[in-house]
Amino acid sequence: MAVVYLLAESLVRNGHDVTVYTTTANGKEELDVKTGEEVLVDGVKVYYFKRYTKGNSHLSPGFWNKIFQTVNDFDVVHLHSWWSPAIVAAAAVCRMRGVKPILSPHGMFCDYILTTNNKVKKQILQTVVGKSLLKNTFLHVSTPMEWEESQLILKEKWEGAVISNLVELDNVKPPVKRDANSVFTVGFISRIDPKKGLDILIKALAKVSFNYKLQVAGTGEDDYVNKLKSLAVECGNADKIEWVGWKDNVQKMQFYSEIDLFALTSHNENFAVVVIESLSVGTPVFLGKNVGLSSYVADKELGWITNINDINQVTADLELAYHEADKRKFIHESAPDIISHDFNKNFLTKQYTDYYKTLMPS
Known part of the structure; x- marks a missing residue:
């Protein structure tokens, strides 16, 4: 998970000692790494442990045993994600050892996730062990929207903090001059998945009055991509x-620089790094209201927010984004400096360390 790596690396760069425990999971494959021993990655001490099941379970006795043996050696313990038995069991080990960790669910408590993909299994897991374990954690989320969603999981208030994810922007160089496109170009870049609402964008664009081009960057399951292509027909x-x-990390920044509007009409996104990446080069964004950064974009006037439950409304808001050329020009000129300030890695890392210090034993 890139945001976890960025946080760990930045904490080390700011003088802190960071150890990461993880499994060899690499999607459906396994990482070709040494297991059970320390590997130094950009100053971060990383321990990889073999997993014995694939899918989303990642069952790894070595992972849990290492946590059991060493969890009391750290000032702060930070768990990432939820629902995976690997992390749920890790939370249980922390409780057994008398440690109250921080949990970053990374969008795992949104309605879309809770009601799709193994809904019954999630309900059983949450009822049997989940809620009792969550009570023994501090909550960390990256947006106010995710905070509100997560607070609904427990009956009592869940103590924690809202701190933005770190985004890699050190090598971003916004174009001095943006070449005009002959046709208004809307861009999408992400995993092509039903959650991303690309079907909504295709339907809404089909109804606009202006000429346009939609560029879709990313990959997905062939069956779903073909379904979207049939929908477009x-x-x-x-x-x-x-x-x-x-697109790789270099190509995607070029992609953002060459489109007129970045669109993400997802059913839910707890954060969406792509939004910050797009704005960092001055490309305005068009977001569904269920994207975690939508309130930030609205407050800073860096794009347009729409209601994806109404295709006609999405179309009307796309018309606004097209016709409000002065606003797009303002965003192009102002967004890079705003993002550079608000998402400075050292600035955000200090927020994390300040929060960690409040949880350390006095």
Whole structure:
């Protein structure tokens, strides 16, 4: 998880000692790394442990045993994500050892996640052990929206903090001059998945009055991608959509720089790094209201927010984004400096360390 790596690396760079325990999981494959011993990665002490199941379970006795043996050696323990038995069991080990960790759910408590993919299993897990373990954690989330969603999980108030995720912007160089596109170009870059609401964007764009091009960057399951392509044929805008494939870290910044509007009409996003990346090069954003950073974008006037439950409303808001050329120009000129200030890694890292210090034994 990139945000975890960035936080760990930045904490080390700011003079702190950081140890990470993780498994060899790499999607469906396994990382080719030494297991059970310390590996130094950019100053971070990393221990990888073999997992014995795949999917989302990642069962790893070595991982849990290491936590059991050493968890009391640290000033602060920070768990990331939820629902995976690997992390739920890690939370149980922390409780057994008398440690109250911080938990960053990374969007795992939103309605969309709770009601899709193994809904019954999640309900059983949460009822049997989940809530009792969560009571023994401090909550950390990256946006106010995620805070509100997470607070609904427990009956009593869940103590914690809202601190933004770190985003890698050190090498970002906004273009001095943006070349005008001959056709208004909307861009999407992310995993192509039902959660991302790309079908909503395709339907809404099919109804706009202006000429446009939609560039879709990313990869997904072939069946779902083909389903979206068939939808575009039905909507009559297949000829306006370019499927440009996966982009690496350099290519994606160029991608943001060459589009007129970045669109993310997701059903839910706890944060969405892509929003910050787009704004960092001055490209305005068009977001569904269920994207965690939508309130930030609205407060800073860096884009347009829409209600994805109403396709006609999405279309109307796309018309606004197209016709409000002066606002797009303002965002292009002002957004890079705003993002550089608000998402400075050292500034955010200090927020994390200040929060950690409040939880350390006096």
